[in-house]
Amino acid sequence: MSNYNINKGIGRTVEFKGLKAQYLFIFAGGLLGVLILVMIMYMAGVNSYICLFIGAGGASLIVWKTFSLNGKYGEHGLMKLGAKKKHPKYIISRKAVHRSLRFTSKSDAV
Secondary structure, X not given: OOOOOOOOOOOOOOEEOOEEOHHHHHHHHHHXXXXXXXXXXXXXXXXXXXXXXXXXXXXXXXXXXXXXXXXXXXXXXXXXXXXXXXXXOOOOOOOOHHHHOOOOOOOOOO
């Protein structure tokens, strides 16, 4: 009789080495972007050491920044930060005050 493992993480967010949710996409996309940049530079004839330096520096910057954002904002933090930036700090009303106030006379009440 075969034993099958049951997935007990149904409904939970995906996590890899502590990175959660959208940080995985930032991490993978950033590393892929650095890899493509280094390959293009190498094919264009840039010195190999410069390509290695830019590749290692870019990859380490992506790893460091992604983990720091994950630690600072948490799982849903970047979405909350983006939503906060879209809210206005204050609401401007350019109507005159007497137009905003509505007075009713006794003749209108009938």
